[in-house]
Amino acid sequence: MIFIQLTNYTDYALRTLLYVGSLSPDDRAQVKDIAGAYQLSLNHLQKIVYDLGKQGLLNTTRGKNGGVSLAVKPEDINIGELVRSLEDFGIVECFTNKDNCLISCSCKLKSVLFQAKSAFIAVLDQYTLAHLLENKNELYMLFKEGQTK
16 A cells, blocks of 8 residues: 655644644743653754744744744644645655656556645645644643643
């Protein structure tokens, strides 16, 4: 069975946005708290937060009262666009390097995999972060529980 799998980087980026999006608009999250809630490497998560900040999705503030907050409204963060910006969808080598495959010029598999990838992204394009935060109060409570464990 062929399936598309997101990288851990994209998974953690989505989780970070869920965490930050579950906060009230005036609150900021500490990266160490997000890492603790998900049991992730702080160093790895800092890179993700930095990247999300560069993309304009998170505000990052250093210092005593610093932290991260959403830079845009959840309804303006399209999940499909985000995943496309973080993932390399070269599912098979011929998507990126046609010269390395003997059958590339007449292979039908490439078009089938391209259709599958397109369908996967088309579903993600239907959702925004706001859709994923419809139960944000419940998520917030779960994140707080995760920090105390």
